[in-house]
Amino acid sequence: MKKQTLFTTSNVVLCMIAITLIIIPFVSDSRTMIILLTQIFIFGILAMSYDILLGYTGIVSFGHAMFFGIGAYSSAIILNLYESTMMIFILSIVFGMVLSAVLSFFVGLLTLRLKSHYYAMLTLAISGLLLVVAEKWRTITKGNDGFTFRAPEIFRDRMMFYLFVLACLIITFMFFKRFVSSPLGRVLIAVRENEQRTASLGYKTLHYKVIASVLAGVVASVAGSLYAVSLRFVNTSVMSMDITLDALLMTIIGGVGTLIGPLIGATVIEFAQHYLSGLARDYPIFERWIIIFGIIYILAVIFFPRGIAGTLGNKYAQWKMKRSEAKTSKTYSGLESSMVDKRGDLK
Amino acid sequence: MELIISLTINGLATGMLIFLLAAGVTLIFGLMDVLNFAHGGLFVWGAYTGIFAYAFTESFTIGIIIALLTGAILGFITEKLIITPVYGNHVQQILITLGLMIVLSECIKVVFGPNGIPVSVPPLLAGSWEVGNIIIIKYRIFIIVIGFIIYGLFHYILTRTKIGLIVRAGVMNKEMVQALGINIKRVFLYVFMFGAALAGLGGVLMAPYSGVIYAEMGMEYAILGFIVVVIGGMGSYSGTLLAAILVGLAGSFMAYYVPYLSLAVNMIIMVIVLVFRPQGLFTVAKG
Numbered sequence: 001m002k003k004q005t006l007f008t009t010s011n012v013v014l015c016m017i018a019i020t021l022i023i024i025p026f027v028s029d030s031r032t033m034i035i036l037l038t039q040i041f042i043f044g045i046l047a048m049s050y051d052i053l054l055g056y057t058g059i060v061s062f063g064h065a066m067f068f069g070i071g072a073y074s075s076a077i078i079l080n081l082y083e084s085t086m087m088i089f090i091l092s093i094v095f096g097m098v099l100s101a102v103l104s105f106f107v108g109l110l111t112l113r114l115k116s117h118y119y120a121m122l123t124l125a126i127s128g129l130l131l132v133v134a135e136k137w138r139t140i141t142k143g144n145d146g147f148t149f150r151a152p153e154i155f156r157d158r159m160m161f162y163l164f165v166l167a168c169l170i171i172t173f174m175f176f177k178r179f180v181s182s183p184l185g186r187v188l189i190a191v192r193e194n195e196q197r198t199a200s201l202g203y204k205t206l207h208y209k210v211i212a213s214v215l216a217g218v219v220a221s222v223a224g225s226l227y228a229v230s231l232r233f234v235n236t237s238v239m240s241m242d243i244t245l246d247a248l249l250m251t252i253i254g255g256v257g258t259l260i261g262p263l264i265g266a267t268v269i270e271f272a273q274h275y276l277s278g279l280a281r282d283y284p285i286f287e288r289w290i291i292i293f294g295i296i297y298i299l300a301v302i303f304f305p306r307g308i309a310g311t312l313g314n315k316y317a318q319w320k321m322k323r324s325e326a327k328t329s330k331t332y333s334g335l336e337s338s339m340v341d342k343r344g345d346l347k
Numbered sequence: 348m349e350l351i352i353s354l355t356i357n358g359l360a361t362g363m364l365i366f367l368l369a370a371g372v373t374l375i376f377g378l379m380d381v382l383n384f385a386h387g388g389l390f391v392w393g394a395y396t397g398i399f400a401y402a403f404t405e406s407f408t409i410g411i412i413i414a415l416l417t418g419a420i421l422g423f424i425t426e427k428l429i430i431t432p433v434y435g436n437h438v439q440q441i442l443i444t445l446g447l448m449i450v451l452s453e454c455i456k457v458v459f460g461p462n463g464i465p466v467s468v469p470p471l472l473a474g475s476w477e478v479g480n481i482i483i484i485k486y487r488i489f490i491i492v493i494g495f496i497i498y499g500l501f502h503y504i505l506t507r508t509k510i511g512l513i514v515r516a517g518v519m520n521k522e523m524v525q526a527l528g529i530n531i532k533r534v535f536l537y538v539f540m541f542g543a544a545l546a547g548l549g550g551v552l553m554a555p556y557s558g559v560i561y562a563e564m565g566m567e568y569a570i571l572g573f574i575v576v577v578i579g580g581m582g583s584y585s586g587t588l589l590a591a592i593l594v595g596l597a598g599s600f601m602a603y604y605v606p607y608l609s610l611a612v613n614m615i616i617m618v619i620v621l622v623f624r625p626q627g628l629f630t631v632a633k634g
Contacts, residue, residue: 060441062384110621117382117581120441121573122621125614128570132610241566245449252442288457294450301443302432 014260021166025159035230038162040270041169042226046243047250047262048176049219054248055257056180057212058192060116063123064247066130067104067217069239071096071224076234077140080149089152089229096221104217108210119213131239146235155229165226172219176259179215188212192257220247249293252300255307264308269293349481354599360487362595363494364556367549368572369579369587370501371542377518377582379535380437381430384444386546387569388451389425391562393418393547394554395459398466401551407469411551418547421451422540430539448565455562463561466554490552497545498588505584514538518582574613578620580627589629 025034046068053059074096075089082088107126111118134141141147155161179185187208190198199205228234237243246269254265276289304311372386397414401407429447433439467473468486475484505511513534517524525531553568554560571594579590594613601609620628 054438058438060438062445110618114621114625116437117376117441118577118621118625120382120384121577122617125570125574125617128567129610129614136607136610248442248445288453291450291453291457294446294453298429298443298446298450301439301446305439 018166018170022163025162031158034158034162036270036274038158038165038230040266041165042223042230043246043250043270044263044266045169045172045226046220046223046247047254047266048172048259049216049223050247050251051256051259051262052176052180052188052212052219053216054251055255055259055261056185056192057188057209058116058195059112059209059212060120061123061213061216062120062244062248063107063125063127064216064220065239065241065243066123066127067100067220068224068227068243068247069127069130069134070100070103071221071226072228072234072238073134073141073224074099074221075225076147076149076228079151079229080147084150084152086152086154089225093222093225096225097218100217100221101214104214105210108213109206112209112213113206127239127241127244131236131241134236134239141234141236144236146233146237148233151229151232161230165230168222168226172222173259173263180259184208184211189257245290249297251307252297253293253307255309255311255313256305258307258309258313261307261309268308349479350603352481353483354603355596356483356487356491358596358599359494359592360490360556360595361598362592363490364549364553365568365571365575365594366494366588366591367497367545367552368568369575369591370497370584371545372572373576373579373582373584373587374514375539375542376576377584378514378521378538379430381434381440382437382444383425383430383539383542384441384569385425385429385447385451386542386572387565387567388448389418389421389543389546389565390550390553390568391452391455391560391565392421393550394560394564395455395464395550397547397551398464398554398560399459401469407471411548414547414551415544416547418544418550419540421547422543423536425543426536426539448569452562452565455565461562463559465559467558468555472555486555490556493552497548498584501584510534510537571613574617577617578627579629583627583629586627586629590627 021037024037028034046064050061050064053061053064071093075092078092078095079088103126107119107122111122135143137143151161155164180189187198187203188211190201190203191205191208195205224238227238250265250269251262252265253268254263255261272293273289276292280289300307306314368386368390371389372383375381375383393414396417397410400413401410404410425447429443430440433443472486472489475482477483503511505515513524513529513531517531517534521531524534549568550565553564557564575587575590575594578594579586579588594616597612597616598609601612
C-alpha cells in the first residue's frame, strides 16, 4: 500500500519534469542549451541501456561503444547513400538495431556462460577491433576524418529534433521501467543477486543474460543513430573507448540499477563537461577533466556503490521510515513493537 | 626462408613483450581472482618513467630499473588503496581497476604531455646482424632473450622456492594456505607488485621497439594481453607464454601475407578458443 503511493508521487514528479522539458524550447531560445539538452537525452538513453546490463543484470561490458558506433555509422552511411527523408532515417535506425542485436547475441552467447571477466574482456577486445575496422575501411567510413551528411528535412529545425529525441528518451524510459518490473526483468535482478540460486530454481540464466545483452545493445544503437544525426557528422570517435567510459561514468555516478540514476548521471556529466571545457581556456588543468571524473568514479565505486540516485533514495527511504515509525509509535506503540518482534522471529 | 626467419623473429619479439604484460595479469588473476584492468596503465607508466630516466641518465639499464621500480611502487599503491577495499566483489573490481586505468593514462598526459614521444634504440642494441641474406635486428633478439630469462626466472621462483610454493598452493586453495598460518594477504601484495613490475618492464622494453610512446598504448597492449590470457588460460603462466608467442607469430605472419586479416586474427583465435576450450588452450583442468 505504501509502495503504491510512493510510486505515484515519483510518477507525478517525473511527469512534471517531462512537461518542463517539453516546454523549455518554446520558452528559451538559447541554442546552446537546446543542443546540450539534446546531447544529455541521447547519452541518457545510452546510459540507461548500460544500466540494464550493469545495474539490473550485473554484467560488466567495456564495449558498449561498439553498439553506439554501429547505430551511428548505419544511420550516417544510409542517410548519405540514399535521400535523407524521415522514412530512410527510421529504416537506418532499424538496420542499426538489427546489426547490434546480431552482434550482441553472439558476443553474449560466447562469453556469458563464463565468469563475468570474460564478457568485460571480450567486449573490450571486440570494440577495439571495430574501432580499427572503422578506421581502415575508408571507402565506407572515410576513416578518422569522418564525413558529413544531410539530416532529414524535418530535423533541420533544432527544436523538432530536440522534441524527437525527448520522445525517444521518454519512450525508452517507460519501456525500461515496464521491462524491469516485468517477470523477465525480475529474473534479471535475481541473476544479479545470486546467479547460482536462480539457475537452481530452474531458470536458464544464460538465456536471460543474453536477452539483457541484446536489449542493451539494441537501445545503445538507437542512441548512436540519434547522436550521428544530432551532429550530422560521423567519425571514428563514436566507436572509441570514450563513449563506453561516458556510459560507465554516468551509470556509476548516477546510480546503478535505478534507471533514473543514469539520467541524473548523464545530466551531471554533460553539464560538467560543458562547463569544465569552458574553464579549460583559462585554467589548462581542466583540459584533463577526465582525471577528476576518474577519481570521483573510483571513490564512488568504493564509498557510494549505489551512486547519487541510490544513495539519495536510501536516505529518503530511511527518512520516510523514521517518520512513519515516529507517527505509528505514538499511537500504536504496543502493537507496532509486537509486530516488529514477530518479523524478527521470522527472520 | 629468410622471410620466414625474420617474420618469426618479429613475431617472437612481439610475443615476448605481450607475455611480460600478460604474465602479471594471469598470475594476479590466478592467485587473487582479480582481473586487473589497470595493468595497461602500469605498462605505460613503466614505459614513460623508464624512457625519461634513460634520456636523463643515458643509461638504458637505469631506465629499466626505474621502470621496474615504478611498476612495483604503483602496484603497491594500487593493491593497498584500490584492490583491498573491493576484495571479493568481481563487478566492483572490474569497474574500479578500469577507473584506475583511466586515471593512470590521463596522469601520463598531465605529467609528460599529451603528445607521443619518439624513442630511439640504445646504441649498444641498435643496428643489426647480417647472417647470409638474413638481417637480424639486434634489439628484437635482445627482447626475446629477456623474455626467456624472465620466463625462466618465473618458472624458477614458482617451482623451486618457498614463496613460489606458497603462491602455487594459494592458486589452488587460498583458504587452506591461510589456515596453515601463512599471511596470504602479504603474498597477494608481493605477487601484485611483482606483476606490476613486469608490466613496467614490458613498457620500457616496448618503447624502443615501437619507436614511439603515447598514453593510449597502455589500453592497446592491455587488450592484446587480455586476449593472450584468455587463449592461454587464466592463471597459467606457461599457457600465457605459449599463447603470447602464438599471438605474436600469428600477428607477424598475417601482417605480411594477409594484411587485412592481421587485425582480426587474434580475435578469431580467441573466439575459437572461447567456443571450444573456454578454460584456455594450455590449462590442465583443476581437480
